[in-house]
Each structure stands twice: as C-alpha cells, then as structure tokens.
Amino acid sequence: MAAATHDALVDMKGVTKRYGGVTALDGVDFTVHAGEAVCLAGENGSGKSTLIKILSGVEQPTAGTISINGTQHTNLNPRVSAAAGVMVIFQDFSLFPNMSVAENIAFSTQLGEHRTLFDLSRARKLAQSVLERIGVDIALDARVESLPVAHKQLVAICRALASEARLIIMDEPTTALTEREVRSLLAIIRKLKEEGVAVLFVSHKLAEVLEVSEKVFVLRNGKKVAEGPAAEFDAASLTRHMTGRDVPEAPPSAVTEGSKTLLDVENLTKVGAFADVSFALKAGEVLGVSGLLGSGRTSLAKALFGLVAPDSGTIRLDGEAFALGDPIAAASAGIGYVPEDRLTEGLFLTQSIARNIAVGRLDAHERRGFLDLGALMSEATDWLTRLKVKAPDPQAPVRSLSGGNQQRVALARWLSRAPRVLVLNGPSVGVDVGSKADIHDIIRDLARSGIGVIVISDDLPELLATCHRILVMKAGRVVDEIAGNSVTEDELAHRLAS
Amino acid sequence: MSGLLPQGFWTRNETLVAVVIILFCIVATLSDPLFFSATTLTDLLRASIVLGILAVAAMLVLISGGIDVSFTAIAVFAMYTTTVFTLAVAPELPWFVIFALSIGIGACLGAINGIFIAGFGLPTLIVTLGTLSVFRGFLLTFVGSQRISALPPEMRDFSRMMITRGTTEAGNFYALPWAFAALVFVVVLTWFILHKTMLGRSIFAIGGSVESARRIGINVRATQFFVYVYVGALAGLAGIIHGAMGRMADPFSLVGLELSVIAAVVLGGARLIGGYGTITGTLLGVALIVLVQNSLIVVGIPSTWQSVTIGLLILLGTGLPAWQAKRAAARAA
CATH class of the missing domain: 3.40.50.300 (P-loop containing nucleotide triphosphate hydrolases)
Known part of the structure; x- marks a missing residue:
C-alpha cells in the first residue's frame, strides 16, 4: 500500500x-x-x-x-x-x-x-x-x-x-x-x-x-x-x-374505482406531427406518453396546452370543449404544462424563486387594480415548503437552484393555480438521481389528490414508476397502449422499439 | 477563381464595404468626372487621419470585449490642455515634444478609464459614459472654453509639412500632409501589437471569453488596463493632429464624433460582443464614412442626408452579414 x-x-x-x-x-x-x-x-x-x-x-x-x-x-x-x-x-x-x-x-x-x-x-x-x-x-x-x-x-x-x-x-x-x-x-x-x-x-x-x-x-x-x-x-x-438509498420505486397505487373521465381527446391531428390521437384521462390517473424522438410526443404535449394548434379534433375537459391552439384558454380551462426545457421555456432564470411561482397567480391576487403583494408572496413561499424546495432564500434567483429544485419551482407555479390536468414534458430531464425520485413522489401525490397527470418521457424507469397506463407513439400515431403494472422495463423497451 | 479567395470572402463585412466604396466612386465619377482626381484623393485621405486613428483605437476596445465612448473627450482634453500649457510655458517647443505631451495626457486619462474598468471591474460603457462627461466638463470648467487660433508656431508649421503637393492637369491644387504618416504609423504599430505579440493575442482572447482567458492564466486586468491606456494615447495623438490641421484649439470640437467612429468600426466587421475586428475592415469603414461625409453631394444626394445615409449603411453593412449568418445557421440545423 x-x-x-x-x-x-x-x-x-x-x-x-x-x-x-x-x-x-x-x-x-x-x-x-x-x-x-x-x-x-x-x-x-x-x-x-x-x-x-x-x-x-x-x-x-x-x-x-x-x-x-x-x-x-x-x-x-x-x-x-x-x-x-x-x-x-x-x-x-x-x-x-x-x-x-x-x-x-x-x-x-x-x-x-x-x-x-x-x-x-x-x-x-x-x-x-x-x-x-x-x-x-x-x-x-x-x-x-x-x-x-x-x-x-x-x-x-x-x-x-x-x-x-x-x-x-x-x-x-x-x-x-x-x-x-x-x-x-x-x-x-x-x-x-x-x-x-x-x-x-x-x-x-x-x-x-x-x-x-x-x-x-x-x-x-x-x-x-x-x-x-x-x-x-x-x-x-x-x-x-x-x-444513498435503494431506488426501486413503488409503482403508483391503483386509480380509484369509478373515478370520472377528466380529459377526453378525440381524433386530434396536426399534419406532419401527429394524427388521429384519441385517449381519455381519468381523475387521479397518470398517463404516460412515450416514443422515440420525432414520434410526435412533444408536439402532442404542446397541442394539449395550446402551444401547437392542431388542424382537427377536439379536447374536452369535464365534458366541455375549449378553444384549441390557445394556451390562455387551456390554462383557464384548468390545464397546466411544464415544458421539457425549463431553462428557456419554463422559468425566468434571473428572477427570484418566489416571483417565479407567484407569476401564475397575479390575477387571483388583484385588489382593485393593485396587487396584494403580501398574500401573493406568502402563497408562493407556502408552496416552496409544500414541495420541499431546498432554497436558501425565496428571493434568490431561480438560476441559483439545482435542476431538481428548479423543476419543483416550475411545478409549484402550476400547482398554485389548482389545475385539473397537468402535462409534464420530461419531468426529470437534467435532474439528479435523488431529486428524480422526489419528483416521482410528487407526481404520485398529485394523482392521489385527484389531478390527472400526463407524463411525456422516454425514461422507462420513470414511466414505470409513475404511470398507470402508457401510450406508445410512433410516426405521429398512438400504436400501443400498455398497462403500467403489467410490464417490466425490458418488455417496455422492446415494445417501444418494435 | 473562388479557390484563390479565403473562405467566406464574399460574405465578409470588408468585402461588402469595399464594394459599396467602389460603387460610390463609380457613380461619383460618372456624375462628375473631376471626382476621380488627386485632389479628391488627398482631400479624403486628409479627412481620414483623425477619424482613422480614433477608429483604430475604438476597434481595439471592441476586440477586447468593451466599448469606449470617452475617447473623443480624451482627444479634445489632451489637445486643448497641451496647447494652453505650451502657450503659457514654452511656446517655442518643437512639435514632437508637443505631440508627446498630448499623447502623455491622453494616456493618463485612459489610465483613469483603465483603473475603473480593469481595477474595479466596472462595465466599460458606464465607466466611459461617465468619464466622457467628467473629462469634458473638467476641461471647459478648469482649463478653458475659449477657442485659440494663435497656436504655438511649431504646431502651425507641422500642419504645413507636406509629403506631396502640386496642381492637377485640371488646375486644382492637391496636397497630402505629413500628418498622414501618423495614421500609417498607428496602423502598423497596432497591427503588430494585435497579431505579433502575446499581448495582442490576449486582447483577442479576453474578447472571446474573459472566463476562459482567466482560466489559462492570462492577466486579464493588465491586458484591459493596457487597452485603455493605449486608446487614451491614440486619442491624445488624434486630438493634437486635429488641432494642428484645423489651425485652431477648439475645446468644443470632436466630442459628438464618437458614435460615427464606432459606426465606422462596426461597419468594418468588428462585433460589439468582442473578439472580432480587423484593421482592414476598420479602415474601409472609415473610408466609407469619410466618403459619405465629404462627397455625398457629388452623387446628387443633399448633404443634409448625410446621417441618414450613414445610418442606412450601418443597417445594411452590419445587418446583411448577420442575416446571412442566420440563414446559414438555419440551413445547417
């Protein structure tokens, strides 16, 4: 030695x-x-x-x-x-x-x-x-x-x-x-x-x-x-x-029997991106959407939130159709979207953590044309504790947080709006292993509280750890539907590739 | 044919500016045959001495990743203070001593910029905006605000020293003063520093990435300090030449010219983000601006349109290559 x-x-x-x-x-x-x-x-x-x-x-x-x-x-x-x-x-x-x-x-x-x-x-x-x-x-x-x-x-x-x-x-x-x-x-x-x-x-x-x-x-x-x-x-x-822990995560608990359909997508088509996509999402259900890069999964996710305007088809939330291709309509109907690239699409990096959460709730705290800053900020800091964001100071810029904590801030912004359906595109991209498990915990908790969650991901363990059902997309079409608890990772990989 | 030219030749700012200059000269000669003469050439060369020296200085700052707007204030401060001092103390000083004095004053003022920028790490635009006002205000308040036309005799004599003079066949007088040699000297010296010394390459390096420069051990502060002192010295030189050639020390002159100078440099291909700039491009940019300022009338555009023309040239000259680069990037993606 x-x-x-x-x-x-x-x-x-x-x-x-x-x-x-x-x-x-x-x-x-x-x-x-x-x-x-x-x-x-x-x-x-x-x-x-x-x-x-x-x-x-x-x-x-x-x-x-x-x-x-x-x-x-x-x-x-x-x-x-x-x-x-x-x-x-x-x-x-x-x-x-x-x-x-x-x-x-x-x-x-x-x-x-x-x-x-x-x-x-x-x-x-x-x-x-x-x-x-x-x-x-x-x-x-x-x-x-x-x-x-x-x-x-x-x-x-x-x-x-x-x-x-x-x-x-x-x-x-x-x-x-x-x-x-x-x-x-x-x-x-x-x-x-x-x-x-x-x-x-x-x-x-x-x-x-x-x-x-x-x-x-x-x-x-x-x-x-x-x-x-x-x-x-x-x-x-x-x-x-x-x-420092064995990560095998518990699969999600089963969706409550008889819970009603929250989101109903019918024949959604966008030429060149996806075609004839139909599915239903129940309250409390986590639905995975997977497929290789270019399969249309990201465009579909964006279309659900109105960032991509579909050419035809309908999306109903609680049985009511809302205007497609309009993110504001989608948000006020109760859909939230956390993008894959937090850094450029999701967060205001140089702004404070609290402001990043509060920005989604400006309307709710308006008092006769003025902003009730106190209530707004205390609500934001409340979410920081609920999602266990490790932040030294809610006034610090979001940039100073780790990837996992940034993702929590992005989630907190939507959760404070009490959405019915949350679309998460690549929820753990660029997040380290430990925070990943925490984010999966959050997703399972959300579902338990009755929110419908759509997880767009190509991370197979992530899909298995969070989803009740997984839709597989290929060349813009849904080609397979898999029950989350019925497959192993290898089988899932095989069905994705075939 | 294109094999003989360096890659990307046709999309360079230099090429574009040169083409515009040539077109301008062709149109000018067609509308006034007398335009193409030794008189026009020497007039333009004379007009580009001060602008050229200042542009080379401004280019150096842009390459280093900064921006300096105070150099005109330094130039006029150095020129006027030197003149006042010389007249009061020793009016018979030889011209090169007077020049050295002005260069020295310029370098000292540049060092003040350098202390704030390299020493305290403050943003270059903010520092030089501040010193622009301070230098000018100090000059007008404490040194003087009178125009002085009785210059020290050696300064007057300097402006009469000619490299060549004569009369064209058409009967027009032409002359090129020795002051032009100062521009040539500045160009050669700056080229040597930028391309042949470690200091010059360090200036490019910090313009490319300050953080990387620090990591490989470049002394960023010393390099920045040098840049601002050197720019101050060049401004002092440009100032004293401006005074001598104009046969007057005017404390109100030069300030206001800084944006035209920076425009000339940007036209020549230097980028405001730092790290890029060539002397050829800068000189072509100066040539174009001088042409527009002096000869616009020849091609039938009223001289009141000068600044509009210069503005359009900047939009075209910097916008076109940027647009081309963007298209190329889009095609690659």
Missing part, C-alpha cells in the same frame, strides 16, 4: 474544505496513478466540484495534504497545479470561439513560456503534432466557433496535452456528445492512458465511461462513500452509492 501511494501521480490525504459553516469536503483521501482513468461520481452538491477546484489550485483546502508527483504542495495555485501537469477541461471547454484551432491549442503553452511575441508558425507546429498524437484531423486555421461540439472538446483535450498534461480532469465529458462521439472519445482516452496520461472523469452520469476506467470513487455530502475497481460497479450500484 505504501508503495502504491509512493508512485501516485496525485495523492490527496484527509482533504477538508469548509465554506463558512458548510463542509463541502470532509476528510477525503484520493489517489490517481499515471495512465489510470478514474471516475469521480456524485450528485450536485456532493463535493465533486470542490475537489476539482482544490486539485486545480483554484481553492485552498481547509485541512489535508496534496502531493503531485511525490511533491507535497502546501500552497497550490492554478499556475503551480498546471505546471505540475494537472489540467481541467470544463464542461464549457473554456475555449476562445473567435480564435483559430491552432491558437487555442498552443496559446497557453506560449503564455507559460513568458514570451512577448506570439509565434504563429510554432503554434501551428505544436497544434499539428498534438492533433496527430491523438489521431484527429481538424483544420488548424478553422475558427473554434465553427466546430461541432465534439471537435471543440478534442481541441480542449489537445490544449491540455500541448501543455504536457499528466492528469486531465474532464467535467461532465459526455453530456453533449452523441453515442458515436462518445465512442471515439473513449478510443482517444485509451490511447492517452497508454502514453501514461491519467484521466479523471467527473460526472453524475458515468455509465458510459465505466468501460475505460480502472477505478470508481463516489462522493456524497462531501464524504467518500465508495471506492473500488470499476468492474465492481454498474449504473445501478453507482446510483445507489450516489443517492
């Missing part, structure tokens, strides 16, 4: 970091060896970003020691850390969109040499040699802004290599990549490992990189909760360690 730590590339011992009263990292031991790929897993707030910041010298630990290449550093700063070969590739890659590929790769190297003059031909030569080293062909003079995401990531990797990286830390490396791009990234990582470069993947979605990794390291609430060879982990066990 002593020998193993001796030749460790990075060796952190008992590292603790406190911000004021909050302990972000608590006595964490962490080692990486040359040529090794390590997965650092953890949910948002588990301390993984703090660990990266300490390794890259951006933050100083409150206690503990860090050794790089056997040298113990007491005062690590970004420059020292970079000189020792620790390079971070941030999720946004930190490139210069307006500059060429060659400059992006070679600039920090020349900066490190404290030169006065910029040597373009040397920059090009260096960039070319690094690109060849990882076996990638990208035009040296192309502006980085014109490159696809996967190439930007490669440029960022090349930049790290150009500065003689010995440990490359990659923050959420696969989120923006297609499956094929992930595979070619993994091939490059294998090549780097053979050359003795170590790689640290930091993510809450690690199943994809497990196959190239030697070691897995899981953080939860600032503490190391699991560590071991990658072969001993799979997606399920990672989730269990990250959340």
Whole structure:
C-alpha cells in the first residue's frame, strides 16, 4: 500500500474544505496513478466540484495534504497545479470561439513560456503534432466557433496535452456528445492512458465511461462513500452509492374505482406531427406518453396546452370543449404544462424563486387594480415548503437552484393555480438521481389528490414508476397502449422499439 | 477563381464595404468626372487621419470585449490642455515634444478609464459614459472654453509639412500632409501589437471569453488596463493632429464624433460582443464614412442626408452579414 501511494501521480490525504459553516469536503483521501482513468461520481452538491477546484489550485483546502508527483504542495495555485501537469477541461471547454484551432491549442503553452511575441508558425507546429498524437484531423486555421461540439472538446483535450498534461480532469465529458462521439472519445482516452496520461472523469452520469476506467470513487455530502475497481460497479450500484438509498420505486397505487373521465381527446391531428390521437384521462390517473424522438410526443404535449394548434379534433375537459391552439384558454380551462426545457421555456432564470411561482397567480391576487403583494408572496413561499424546495432564500434567483429544485419551482407555479390536468414534458430531464425520485413522489401525490397527470418521457424507469397506463407513439400515431403494472422495463423497451 | 479567395470572402463585412466604396466612386465619377482626381484623393485621405486613428483605437476596445465612448473627450482634453500649457510655458517647443505631451495626457486619462474598468471591474460603457462627461466638463470648467487660433508656431508649421503637393492637369491644387504618416504609423504599430505579440493575442482572447482567458492564466486586468491606456494615447495623438490641421484649439470640437467612429468600426466587421475586428475592415469603414461625409453631394444626394445615409449603411453593412449568418445557421440545423 505504501508503495502504491509512493508512485501516485496525485495523492490527496484527509482533504477538508469548509465554506463558512458548510463542509463541502470532509476528510477525503484520493489517489490517481499515471495512465489510470478514474471516475469521480456524485450528485450536485456532493463535493465533486470542490475537489476539482482544490486539485486545480483554484481553492485552498481547509485541512489535508496534496502531493503531485511525490511533491507535497502546501500552497497550490492554478499556475503551480498546471505546471505540475494537472489540467481541467470544463464542461464549457473554456475555449476562445473567435480564435483559430491552432491558437487555442498552443496559446497557453506560449503564455507559460513568458514570451512577448506570439509565434504563429510554432503554434501551428505544436497544434499539428498534438492533433496527430491523438489521431484527429481538424483544420488548424478553422475558427473554434465553427466546430461541432465534439471537435471543440478534442481541441480542449489537445490544449491540455500541448501543455504536457499528466492528469486531465474532464467535467461532465459526455453530456453533449452523441453515442458515436462518445465512442471515439473513449478510443482517444485509451490511447492517452497508454502514453501514461491519467484521466479523471467527473460526472453524475458515468455509465458510459465505466468501460475505460480502472477505478470508481463516489462522493456524497462531501464524504467518500465508495471506492473500488470499476468492474465492481454498474449504473445501478453507482446510483445507489450516489443517492444513498435503494431506488426501486413503488409503482403508483391503483386509480380509484369509478373515478370520472377528466380529459377526453378525440381524433386530434396536426399534419406532419401527429394524427388521429384519441385517449381519455381519468381523475387521479397518470398517463404516460412515450416514443422515440420525432414520434410526435412533444408536439402532442404542446397541442394539449395550446402551444401547437392542431388542424382537427377536439379536447374536452369535464365534458366541455375549449378553444384549441390557445394556451390562455387551456390554462383557464384548468390545464397546466411544464415544458421539457425549463431553462428557456419554463422559468425566468434571473428572477427570484418566489416571483417565479407567484407569476401564475397575479390575477387571483388583484385588489382593485393593485396587487396584494403580501398574500401573493406568502402563497408562493407556502408552496416552496409544500414541495420541499431546498432554497436558501425565496428571493434568490431561480438560476441559483439545482435542476431538481428548479423543476419543483416550475411545478409549484402550476400547482398554485389548482389545475385539473397537468402535462409534464420530461419531468426529470437534467435532474439528479435523488431529486428524480422526489419528483416521482410528487407526481404520485398529485394523482392521489385527484389531478390527472400526463407524463411525456422516454425514461422507462420513470414511466414505470409513475404511470398507470402508457401510450406508445410512433410516426405521429398512438400504436400501443400498455398497462403500467403489467410490464417490466425490458418488455417496455422492446415494445417501444418494435 | 473562388479557390484563390479565403473562405467566406464574399460574405465578409470588408468585402461588402469595399464594394459599396467602389460603387460610390463609380457613380461619383460618372456624375462628375473631376471626382476621380488627386485632389479628391488627398482631400479624403486628409479627412481620414483623425477619424482613422480614433477608429483604430475604438476597434481595439471592441476586440477586447468593451466599448469606449470617452475617447473623443480624451482627444479634445489632451489637445486643448497641451496647447494652453505650451502657450503659457514654452511656446517655442518643437512639435514632437508637443505631440508627446498630448499623447502623455491622453494616456493618463485612459489610465483613469483603465483603473475603473480593469481595477474595479466596472462595465466599460458606464465607466466611459461617465468619464466622457467628467473629462469634458473638467476641461471647459478648469482649463478653458475659449477657442485659440494663435497656436504655438511649431504646431502651425507641422500642419504645413507636406509629403506631396502640386496642381492637377485640371488646375486644382492637391496636397497630402505629413500628418498622414501618423495614421500609417498607428496602423502598423497596432497591427503588430494585435497579431505579433502575446499581448495582442490576449486582447483577442479576453474578447472571446474573459472566463476562459482567466482560466489559462492570462492577466486579464493588465491586458484591459493596457487597452485603455493605449486608446487614451491614440486619442491624445488624434486630438493634437486635429488641432494642428484645423489651425485652431477648439475645446468644443470632436466630442459628438464618437458614435460615427464606432459606426465606422462596426461597419468594418468588428462585433460589439468582442473578439472580432480587423484593421482592414476598420479602415474601409472609415473610408466609407469619410466618403459619405465629404462627397455625398457629388452623387446628387443633399448633404443634409448625410446621417441618414450613414445610418442606412450601418443597417445594411452590419445587418446583411448577420442575416446571412442566420440563414446559414438555419440551413445547417
């Protein structure tokens, strides 16, 4: 064991970091060896970003020691850390969109040499040699802004290599990549490992990189909760360690016998998106709508709320038809819609949490032309507690919340309007595993209280955990209807794909 | 044929502006054959000296991701204060000392912008809007508000130094002053800084992404500070040349020109979001604005239409490439 730590590339011992009263990292031991790929897993707030910041010298630990290449550093700063070969590739890659590929790769190297003059031909030569080293062909003079995401990531990797990286830390490396791009990234990582470069993947979605990794390291609430060879982990066990609970969720309890039909959709058609969609939703029922991307599920969801105007068909709520293609009519009839992309469609990111909830209730709190701000805000904060939103301050901007809490705020806005039917498009997209289960709890609770819920999703465990029935769409038509408690995940996957 | 040209040549601002300039010259020559002459050329070159130096300065700020509206106030402050000081203390100073004085004053005022922007991290537009008023108010209140036409003799002499002069076949007088060399010098120096030094590349880098620049270890504050000092110095130079060539130190001049200068730079392809801008484009933008300001009448458009024309050119010159880019993006999606 002593020998193993001796030749460790990075060796952190008992590292603790406190911000004021909050302990972000608590006595964490962490080692990486040359040529090794390590997965650092953890949910948002588990301390993984703090660990990266300490390794890259951006933050100083409150206690503990860090050794790089056997040298113990007491005062690590970004420059020292970079000189020792620790390079971070941030999720946004930190490139210069307006500059060429060659400059992006070679600039920090020349900066490190404290030169006065910029040597373009040397920059090009260096960039070319690094690109060849990882076996990638990208035009040296192309502006980085014109490159696809996967190439930007490669440029960022090349930049790290150009500065003689010995440990490359990659923050959420696969989120923006297609499956094929992930595979070619993994091939490059294998090549780097053979050359003795170590790689640290930091993510809450690690199943994809497990196959190239030697070691897995899981953080939860600032503490190391699991560590071991990658072969001993799979997606399920990672989730269990990250959340600290066994996630198998209880399926929803059955719909009350004889509950009446709430929403009745008949022959809804929108040319080019969906055709002849008919279904009924009972009070207290959760109906899943699934299908592959482009199957028409999102257009259907939007049509229910009037964001897409159907060409023909009717939607009745409590037996009464309302104007189609008009979100205001849909909302006043009692339909709520939480969009898939909260960030651009659902929330006012820079506005406060309380205001984001209150905005849906402005009409209800009007008193002779003036707004009863006190009542409005106390109602909003009341919803924050009911949905267990972890917010330090209801006046803080929504942007400052985690994905799971943002989704709760979006839900709270609709719930405060007491909707009859709630359409949730991708309720747990971009939410971490723990909050996901909480959101599913909320959905089941809503149904129990008599609201009809429609969940649009391609996340099979989510559908099984929340839905009584699942409609499968393909090429704009409902091709299958499945009772939620009658299938396993594999069967559902099979029926979706067929 | 298109293989010889760099990629995207036809959709660049530079190309568009150059085409408009050429069309303008063709139409002007057709309606007045005398337009195409050494006289017109030297007139236009002379008119573009001050605007050109200021535009190069403004371009540098835009590339760094900021915007500076105070440079005209710096120029007039430096010019007028230098003149007053020289007249009061040593009227016989050689012209290059007077120039150095004005450049120095400009650099100091630029450093004030730099302290607020690089030191305290305040937004560039707000800081320079503030200093624009402060510099101008300070000048008129404490230095003076009288027009001075009796300039130090060396300044007068400077404006008479000519690179070339003569009479055209049509009998018109033409002359190109040595002051034009100052523009050439500024262009060469700025080009060298921007493209051949780490400092210049850092200016592009922080314009592209401040956060990324910080992460790879660029000294963002020092780079920004340099930008505003350099812009101040160029403004001091432009100011003193303006005074010398106009044979008058007028504390009310120049201020108000800043938006035309920024317009010229934007026409030339610099983007307000930072990170983009070329000297060629900036000079073409200046050329177009100078043409419009001086020769609109030749193509039969009344000079009262000047600002409308410049406004339309900006809408066209910046709107067209932006629209093309948007269409290209839509096609790609």
